Amino acid sequence: MIFVSICIGSSCHLKGSQKMVELFEEKIKSENLDDEVILSGSFCLGKCNREGVTLTVGDGINEEIIAGVKPESFNEFWNTKIAPNLNK
Template sequence: MVVSICVGSACHLKGSRDLVELLKNAIEKHNLSEEVTLTGSFCLGECNRNGVTIQVDGEICPGVTVEEFPEFFQTKILDQLGKGAT
């Protein structure tokens, strides 16, 4: 699975760096480093959202905030990988 976090200027201002940290930690905690590749991407064209744009295997998930991160990680990453509840 490839997870790309938008590091375009709008998302950068909305905290993409914090989300990179959260993702790295969560991937480590769940031992997913073999399964999940974390990359950055340029602007994904969703900058008008209230949060950072993250792409998961080609699916664009706009507007992810630090508060919403646990739900995002659960539904878009753990569930997709068939890992179930945390």
């Protein structure tokens, strides 16, 4: 199971966090991953100075903060940070 938290603080909101939420929801639905990828929102993660949205990805124990993710690079993000960790 993978836990993804998308920053919905005001700075990330302006940089596309709502779009990121939509992209995640669509992908999770289309691949039937409701039980695999758990999506949530978080308050500001303190990385607002980066261009793009801040997210955390974790396994419930450890989590990685990844800043500067743009909606345009969603597929790349998914393929490098989410897909390789599925079904483990």
